[in-house]
Each structure stands twice: as C-alpha cells, then as structure tokens.
Amino acid sequence: MNLTNETAVRVVFYEGADSHPSPPSDVFLAMQSLLTRGFGVTRVTGLGVPPVTTDSRHLVMGRFGDTLPAHAQDTTGCPLRFQEVSGLDANQVVAVAEAFRDEGGPRPAAVWKPWFPVIDYDRCTNCMQCLSFCLFGVYGVDGEKRIEVQNQDNCKTNCPACSRVCPEAAIMFPKYKAGPINGDVVSDSDLNREKMKIDISALLGGDVYSLLRTRSERAKSRFSKERDSDKALLERQKCLTKLAALAGDIPPEVLMSLPSPEEIARRAEQASAKAQAALAGQPT
C-alpha cells in the first residue's frame, strides 16, 4: 500500500480566543474516536506551546457560537474548514471528519498495519546480511552504498525474520512484542542469544542456497520427467516447518508465501550479488 500520495487531513480542536472551551471529557471522547479512525488531532488552547503547523487539510472544530467563520486559510496557505461542535457527540464528530476526509478523494478500503523494518544506523555495520537474506526485496542500497529500506510495502506483516539475522540487532520492528526488536535497549546477551539469529544455512544442514541449487540441478539432470511436484511441495513444507519451529514467531502465511526453492535460489543470488556490489563499493 502506498501511503505517500494520500492527502493528509488534520482535525484541530480549537479552544483559544473567540471560542468557548469544551468539557475535557467531551474532548477526550472525540479525540479517542478520531485517533482510532486514523485521524491526526491537534488541540489548541491558551496553555502550552502551540502545536506544529503542517500542510494538511484542516478541519477546525470548536464551540464558536456566533463567531464561526466559514472558511479561512492558515499561515501556510492551507485551507481551513470550521465546524461548530456544540451538541455533537463523539460519533457525530467522527462522521463530520470522515465526510471532510472523503472530499479529498477515496481512501484505500483496507487498514494497513504499518509493519516494516527500521534500521538503527548507530548499530548497523552495513554488512548487508539483511539484504542477502530478505527474499521480498525490502532492502536496497542508497547512492552511498549504504543499506536502506527501499520497499517497505513488500514487508510481510508480523514477520521479524530479517531482524534475527542482523548480527548487531540493528533492525527494529517497533510494533513487535519484545525487545530488542521492538526498539528496547540492546543488551550484550541479546547479541549472543541463540534465538536472536536464525541460522538459515543450518536449516537444511548447510548452506541453504547452495543446497537448493544442488538439488535443483540434480533434479534437472537426473530425471526431469520424473520430477514429482507433490514430492517437491512436501519437501518445501518440511523445510518451512523447520524454519517456523526455530524462529517461533514467523507467521505461517509468510512461510507459505515463500517462493519455490528455485526462485529462492534465484533471488538469493540476485540479493547476494547486490550486496557484494555494495560491499565492494565501500571505502575500506
């Protein structure tokens, strides 16, 4: 899901000059409902530091009484829409906000859980293991041959596998359940803990990629006409079961969406070549 092209909408609860304050309980219920539906909400009062100004479309809600202006522009030129909220409950506030948001165009129907790797560059050594490991093309290198997350949309929701191959625990998934993958402080024991690392090479008793290549070549040269797709599928499932048992937290649907052994080998070669090229370009 590409989120970068969506027009942001921001709801402002205005309780400054020329308005009457709302009961805090009403503000809380309305804000909670709006946040749950994905809106950003700013509360403006006479107390504290004014919130940041953004280039969003703003819906300004408040108890304005007779002073309610219909439309205006903020200091950045972004349009403002004013809405009287006296007498509206939280559901009605949300309905008004959703109608305002819909004026900006249709939104994707599905709610995307923002799940993608976040690199801690204080820890990252640019070893490219994540790039070599990920079969879904999430990682790439920037113009300075530094590892970066390039295709976060390709990441498989709830799958933290790449963080487990990182020798420095530099890959975070902030919505993961436990540390240090969730961003908690990295302890020395984390770096040594066996479960931090999936030794994917060991899964099939050695280098998984070369083994897959060997199997593929052997199968081709041997009796290509006898290749049994059921048997191949069974073998793949066996490997995936092993991986799931070792990792423990890789969703079954992610494992089952992995490509065929041949495709894994092809992608692994591609990723490895990309990583090698990036490493070769690094200053020594």
Added chain:
Amino acid sequence: MNSSRIVFCHCTYAQVVPAEVKEGVLRQLCQSGVAFDAVADLCELSARRDQMLKDIANGGPVRIAACFPRAIKWLFASAGATLPLDTTEVLNMRVQSIDEVTGGLSRDTLQPNLPAGKVTATDHPVSLPTDTSP
C-alpha cells in the same frame, strides 16, 4: 509550565501499547487543558514520510509519548526527520505507567533521552522521570 511541545502517539494500528495507559495519558492530557498534537500512529506517519515528522523535529524542544526512544529516533530518521538529541524526550507508554508518562509530560525541565550512538543496556541512561514537580 514547561516550554516544550507535546506529541501523543495513539499507536492505533497495533495493540502493543497497553490500552489503559494510552487512554489514561490521553484523558489526563485533555483534562490538563494544555495544547498538544496527537497522531494516530507514528509508524504510519513514518511510512508515508509525512511532513509533520519534519515539522516536529524542527519545531524546538519536544516531548513525545509513544514507545521506545530508540525506535522513535529511527522512525523519524527513516522519514528524513532528525530529532535533536538535546531537546527531545520520549516517554515510553509500553513500559511506563500513566503517572510516569503524564508526570514526564508536565515536568518543568525536559530530560532528553534519545540514544546517542551505539548504547547497550549497561550504559543506557535511565529514562524514567525522577522529578515530578509541576
């Protein structure tokens, strides 16, 4: 009254922040009468490289009620927004109580706690608020 902005993350798209904590913090923020920004989900803003993250990072001292400081630092960075180490404090609703978070948000002095460099548990600064004076 402190002189830093307040940003509250509702972590809408996951259940990793205890519901009672984020609800309690939001409720107390609303009761305090203070101005603040609330975002549905900082991860989502980072994913869309939302301009708001840069505005927050460039907007002066800020206290962010969200999750782990290390995660927040790099979520902003991955969106091209660099949070200043010396003027950013992150309150962690995943591990801190409602009182600890709201105490930190209302404290007079800001206690910057973003990790600087490759810290480990042994040299990580204690981030829990110690001064809860109004």
